[in-house]
Amino acid sequence: MVDLTGKVAVITGAGSGIGKETAFTFAKQGAKVVCADIKASDETAEEIKQCCGQAISIPLDVTKWDQWTSLMGKTESEFGKVDILCNIAGISEATNIIDLTEEEFDRMMNVNVKGVFLGMKAVLPCMLEKGAGKIVNVASLAAHVGLAGLPSYSASKGAVVSMSRQVAMEYAKYNIQVNVVSPGIIATPILANNTPEMTKAFTNATPAGRLGKPIEIANMIAFLSSEDSNFTTGQAILVDGGWSQQ
Ligand SMILES: NC(=O)c1ccc[n+]([C@@H]2O[C@H](COP(=O)([O-])OP(=O)(O)OC[C@H]3O[C@@H](n4cnc5c(N)ncnc54)[C@H](O)[C@@H]3O)[C@@H](O)[C@H]2O)c1
Secondary structure, three states: OOOOOOOEEEEEOOOOHHHHHHHHHHHHOOOEEEEEEOOOOHHHHHHHHHHOOEEEEEEOOOOOHHHHHHHHHHHHHHHOOOOEEEEOOOOOOOOOOOOOOHHHHHHHHHHHHHHHHHHHHHHHHHHHHHOOEEEEEEOOHHHOOOOOOOHHHHHHHHHHHHHHHHHHHHHHHHOEEEEEEEEOOEOOHHHHHOOHHHHHHHHHOOOOOOOEOHHHHHHHHHHHHOHHHOOOOOOEEEEOOOHHHO
16 A cells, blocks of 8 residues: 555546546545546545545546636635546547547547646646646556557557656656556446457456456556655556566
8 A cells, every 4th residue: 555645636537447446545545535527426425435535526527628627626625735636537439440430539539638638737737836746647558559449549548648758758857747557458337338359359368367457557546646656757557467568
């Protein structure tokens, strides 16, 4: 366990899967958690308050700048600051580049890339003022290797890796670290977007021989959000059961 005592963390995608698990993990490690999601993340915040810590829920569509500014206002009035941003919200697909429509491509870029851009744009002024900050963006194995059925998803996650690297370099001198976690195939509701054949093939192709668990991603996000990783920035860490190394 890492120590996040007293840290204020904004977590997008906190209504489900990896984001929800990350919200619980952070609360158990002492952070005050802002659970943000386009669908109700009240449940996550309520469960955290019942079991293990402090949390509020703020509805957020990551593609809307006015909702980010409103989230920052509410977070600062409730908790006084933002120490950590985890951009975890994302969408997936199952298609090929010939059948992919322009609308689908634009939506993917809007949520998975613009959402991460707006999140960093929203929190960085507060982190600069404090003289410290941690940003963890969630990309994917698909940013690093070719995976069938994921053309715009792969492009969007590649953009998350390269944008994070650029921001990391620019803000390193201000004691702000920006890193990426690239999960392999993790058992969450997002897999419902895959065909069963895709999920079976992905599982068989994972050297660990199984799907990952959301907690295995949350633990890496927590490490990269903690002061134990202060000299680590601009990295994309693959948590993929060995897939990328075969
Ligand atoms: N599960 C996997 O195998 C896997 C693998 C690699 C990367 N990832 C990435 O991990 C992240 C979390 O995925 P997950 O598996 O937990 O999926 P999930 O579907 O369980 O959770 C995604 C969450 O993002 C939210 N969301 C979607 N669009 C949003 C928007 N516009 N604004 C705010 N919230 C929005 C959803 O409501 C949902 O709660 C995603 O970025 C995904 O691409 C997942």
